[in-house]
Amino acid sequence: MTERAVLYVGLIVVAIVMIAALALALRRQRGPLPKPLSAATSIAIGFVTNFFDTLGIGSFATTTSLYKFLRFVPDERIPGTLNVGHTLPTILEAAIFIVSVAVAPATLLLLIAASIVGAWLGAGFVARLHRRYVQIGMGSALAVAAVLFIMVNLKGSQFGLTGTALGLVGVRLWIGIFVSFCLGALMTIGIGLYAPCMIMVSLLGMNPIAAFPIMMGSCAFLMPVASLRFIRFNAFSMRAALGLTLGGIPGVWIAAHMLFRLPITAVRWLVVIVVLYAAVTMLRSAAHEASAGRASDEVPAESLG
Numbered sequence: 618m619t620e621r622a623v624l625y626v627g628l629i630v631v632a633i634v635m636i637a638a639l640a641l642a643l644r645r646q647r648g649p650l651p652k653p654l655s656a657a658t659s660i661a662i663g664f665v666t667n668f669f670d671t672l673g674i675g676s677f678a679t680t681t682s683l684y685k686f687l688r689f690v691p692d693e694r695i696p697g698t699l700n701v702g703h704t705l706p707t708i709l710e711a712a713i714f715i716v717s718v719a720v721a722p723a724t725l726l727l728l729i730a731a732s733i734v735g736a737w738l739g740a741g742f743v744a745r746l747h748r749r750y751v752q753i754g755m756g757s758a759l760a761v762a763a764v765l766f767i768m769v770n771l772k773g774s775q776f777g778l779t780g781t782a783l784g785l786v787g788v789r790l791w792i793g794i795f796v797s798f799c800l801g802a803l804m805t806i807g808i809g810l811y812a813p814c815m816i817m818v819s820l821l822g823m824n825p826i827a828a829f830p831i832m833m834g835s836c837a838f839l840m841p842v843a844s845l846r847f848i849r850f851n852a853f854s855m856r857a858a859l860g861l862t863l864g865g866i867p868g869v870w871i872a873a874h875m876l877f878r879l880p881i882t883a884v885r886w887l888v889v890i891v892v893l894y895a896a897v898t899m900l901r902s903a904a905h906e907a908s909a910g911r912a913s914d915e916v917p918a919e920s921l922g
Contacts, residue, residue, distance in 0.1 A: 625715065631838065635708070638848050639843055639862075640846070641857075659860020662689070662861065663861035664868040665679070665709050671872035673815065673868045673887065673888070674697075675858075675895070677699050680703070680861065693852075694857075695853040696852075702859070702862050703865060706865030707868055724783075732835035732839070738802075754901065754919050756896045756900035757896070763892040780822030781823075800813050812844070814828045814832040
């Protein structure tokens with residue numbers, strides 16, 4: 618069995634497990650049917666967020682923002698709803714890109730495996746890192762990388778960002794494995810995989826589109842583990858999660874076929890948008906945590922008696 622076939626079998630298995638778990642949870646949570654407007658809104662959110670997720674923007678931040686703006690899901694149920702609702706669309710993303718983007722099978726399997734191992738083994742170490750400093754470092758690095766991509770597109774400069782390879786060998790492969798391990802570990806403290814993965818493959822001389830099956834394959838195997846825990850403890854909104862899934866699947870399908878029609882320069886501009894978005898998001902989160910920390914350190918005057 619080839620490496621690509623192993624990945625496909627794995628995706629089928631996790632998809633079947635997720636569908637079975639959702640079916641059992643749905644039986645436990647039977648209730649009145651949602652109102653048409655609520656159901657349509659839930660499906661629309663799933664379509665939009667997974668459409669942009671397929672383009673590399675990510676879905677968690679956008680979905681959370683919409684939920685909070687519309688007061689659609691209680692805050693304590695948002696993390697579980699995100700994982701449960703976005704898992705099947707993410708598995709579909711991985712299946713589409715693994716078969717459509719001809720990344721060397723060994724490279725694809727090893728980088729995905731490294732990120733999964735990183736998420737499992739690296740969690741203990743990463744949990745001890747100061748989240749704000751990691752966000753500042755990653756955000757700053759992504760901002761610099763976005764500037765380099767802009768220079769590549771506007772001036773034709775190289776900077777190692779114009780590669781067309783679809784596989785890695787030798788030292789570059791080992792570097793890719795190590796970086797993927799680190800990115801998988803950083804996911805455990807909320808540092809997204811997509812934008813850093815795009816930068817990694819580009820710096821290693823690969824075609825930027827090669828990042829899509831790598832990053833989506835990694836998430837497709839990581840997300841079901843968290844989702845099953847949320848389902849087990851009923852820590853999610855079933856109606857909202859079903860909306861994400863039902864709207865997300867066609868959103869993924871449409872976005873993927875649009876992406877395949879883009880020329881390489883357009884893909885690089887897409888990478889610029891994704892990386893800048895991730896950089897700004899990380900730096901804003903770091904600033905928010907810093908201000909929250911300062912506020913908690915302040916002692917009210919009336920307590921100084």
